[in-house]
Amino acid sequence: PPSPPSPPSPPSPPSPSSRPSTPKQGQEDIDSKSLADAHAAEEAALLREFSPAPVALRSRSSWKSPILDRPWFNHYSYLPTPPAMKPRTTEAETAPYWEEARVYWEESDAQAEVLDGPPNPAEVWFQIRDREAEYRGYISIEGECYSNTNQLIGFINSDEGTCGSATEEYLGACVNEVSGSEIVIEDAVDEQCCVVNLGTMPMAIKDSDGQFTCEVDGEGRVLGQLGNEIGRFDGDFSFKDIRVIALYMALLDPGFASSREE
DSSP: OOOOOOOOOOOOOOOOOTTTOHHHHHHHHHHHHHHHHHHHHHHHHHHHHHOOOOHHHHHHHHOOOOOOOOOTOOOOOOOOOOOOOOOOOOOSSSSSSHHHHHHHHTGGGGOOOSSOOTTTOEEEEEEEEETSSSSEEEEETTTTEETTTOEEEEEETTTTTTTEEEEOOOOEEEEEEEETTTTEEEEEOEEEEEEEETTOOOOEEEEEOOOEEEEEEEEEEEOOTTSEEEEEEEEEOGGGGHHHHHHHIIIIIIITTTTTTT
């Protein structure tokens, strides 16, 4: 007699790849794709931020600096001739001093003769060059600071680490090693203007917001955010002189390293 037919084989379970997605798994796939897209967008943004700028943009005018209602170091505009500064106060002022200084420069210093070097017989400690390598002024061996129109703009006492205006008003001081290898420049109302890191070479200078502004190398060159030279202090530069340079840039010529130009 014929043998009975064998029972049919049970259907094989679907492979994981062919199984329909559950609502939970579908949401996980969407989340993974969104996360991957977010990572890709973040990476592209970082590449744009840290890629070298085109040659046409590698100038100080293309830098971005936060602007405060009350100007601090590096939040002033750059002027071709640094005006004499006034002490900062806690009282509200009718107009920002730097605006007054800009108008003053346009009306008076702009008419004055701009020199191409210190007058004779000046006793020069540092001769200052600007972003165009043009003469900007000098610091005498007595600490007197002059602009390129030979106007006295202030004083620096290197022994005490203090700075005064042309009319001998207190502008601020250097506070030594408040945190490790850092020194702080404070203004006339004891507010922080900038921080100098003495533990690096070149020595980095940050503004009151902690943003990198510039750095000074062992030859007295001031280097900008792209490593380009934006100024220079020509003279017998030594490590201790960084305090003098920081006092000058923070309190007497705060537009020296600024990206804003008038």
